Amino acid sequence: MSRPRLLVAHPGAELYGADRMLVESATALATRFDVTVALPGPGPLVAELEARGLRVELCPMPVLRNSALRPRGFLRLVADAVRGALPALRLLRAHPAGVYVSTLTLPSWPLLARLAGRRSVDHVHEAERSAPRLLRRGMALCPALSDRVVANSRFTLDTLAEVSPRPARRGAVVHNAVRAPEEVVPPRVALDGPVRLLYVGRLSPRKGPQVAVAALRDLLDRGVDASLTLLGSVFPGYEWFEAELRTTVAGAGLEERVTFAGFRADVWPHLADADVVLVPSVGDESFGNTAVEAVLAARPLVVSAHSGLREAVDGYPGVQAVVPGRPEAWADAVARVAADWPAARAAAVAAVAAARRRHTPERFTAELLAAVGVPAAAVPVPVAAPPFG
Template identity: 80%
Template sequence: MTRPRLLVAHPGAELYGADRMLLEAATALATDFEVTVVLPGPGPLVAELRARGLPVELCPMPVLRNSALRPRGLLRLLADAVRGAPPALRLLRRHPAGVYVSTLTLPSWPLLARLAGRRSVTHVHEAERSAPRLLRRGMALCPVLSDRVVANSWFTLETLAEVAPRVGRRGRVVHNVVRGPALVPPPRPVLEGPLRLLYVGRLSPRKGPQVALAALQDLRRRGVDARLAVVGSVFPGYEWFEAELRTGAADAGLADRVEFLGFSADVWPHLAAADVVLVPSVGDESFGNTAVEAVLAARPVVVSAHSGLQEAVAGYAGVQAVPPGRPTAWADAVTRVTADWAGARAAALADAETARRRHAPERYTAELRAAVAPSGAGPVPAAVTGVPAVAPGARPFG
């Protein structure tokens, strides 16, 4: 039986969290559709998609970013929209099942889908309440124009509903799939030698690596023998921030205790080498894949107590949520972990088993297929997926 042809649009080709979610979504949708992924340019994601048998097309497309609020950024956005419209329409006409848009930063695709007489589904992964309201309204255009909306968390759906109430009420929530490591090395039985802290993620002010550095400095003042590994890189144009982090570490006398390792597509060796993982986001997070990866690796985790991060780690005994941006509170949390290392270690091992079930690819595939299906099938019952549709501690949108 011939599967209907579906276009899957994504705004980048790297291998960060959003890109990995696109890879999982395209793979899940390929169960029911003949999927073609369209990207704005080349990158490591292309090889990963093709390795799973998914064809890739390159097409210019306008991507909504903060820079669009400035004249030069707005002109570039409009230029990309004009340049990308003809090839996008040709692709849409070749894909009768329409387009799955992996983010709300791509408003042109639902609009062009309407012009081409095609269906569109937007999967929302963004939940930045602190963004300028004008930008948030602009980003809401994508789900407003779509035939169906999927969100990666209840927090994301609620944030969307603040600027697009009608869209928020008809959206569906499908929590992210997060694949764990093939082998989970248990945490060290005894903390001998330096305490190994780990930060994984983009090097940007809103992700909070500066908080991790400040917490390390606080721990050192307390006499704790600790080190910090920083895994991640900057967006182009944010090189100044990495330089600031390195200078700050040197000025604080931490140059020999902080290791900047750059971006790594494989985070599991870094997690296996860590004792405690820090997820110190200062800005809102729609979900929190990095925190879930740390849980899957059976490592005690400290996260910022806000937004989708709390939803992602709800119910895990080995996770502490502390106020964002307060280094002393973060140092206190790390101290609590080390003071009861046996208990923290046991909780982290138990959490890893729970997370493996909660974020299993089978659960995600079943729920996403139901959410995207043209028939409008309802939510997949827990009996099918083996896990509850809403994580403990999360509240359904209403």
């Protein structure tokens, strides 16, 4: 018996956190539907989806970003909406089960779904309280027009409720699936040589790599031997920030201490090589996949004490949540880890089993299908201890 055809819409084709979550969502939905994923253009995400046996269609689509508040950005948004309307309608009509929209930055999809007589589900991954209110109201159109709303955290749902209470009231929270490494490499027994710090994520002001660099400088001034790897790249249009960051590193004489590693699809080797992971976001985070990956890799973790990051790491032993944007507080946290490394190491190892249970794809699949209105079959949740190398 053939499965109903479902369309999945996503605003990009890279392999950062939201893109990886799209892969997990589409894979989960494919257990009950015949899934096609619509993307605005080519990129590494295409191969990742096709490797899971999923069809991909390229379709122009308007994406709400900060640039839409400027005249040129608004004109581009309108142009993309006009150019993508007919291709989107054709895709919707070919998918009777409707459309699952993996973000609230794509309001045209639920609107077109209504015109095509199709059902729509909006999965909200954004929770930026600092964004301009006009932009937040524009983004709230997507859940407001959708038949069902799913949020990746309670913080995300509460943030949506501030500008759009009605869709938030009918929303369900499904925490992200985060796949664990096949083998967990335990932290090194002794901190011989520099404390190896790792930042994973976009190089952008709101993600806080500048805080990590400043914290490194503070540690060195205190006599703590340390180094920092920045694993990530800039979003197009933010090249100026990487240049500024490199200038800061050079001006502080940290070229031998800071490595700009660029984007890497496979983060696990870098986590295995790290001692302490820093997630120093100064802007709100809806959840915190990077933080969960650090826990799954058995690495001591320091996160900003706000938003969805706190929710993502709640209850894990040894995780430190500190004031965002204050390098001295981050240096203090790293210094505490280094001063009692055996305890920090043991706590990080102890947290792995709970993180694996909480973020299994099986649990995510069951909860996501229930949230979109498809009761899932009972799925056993693995509880076995993680395989340590």
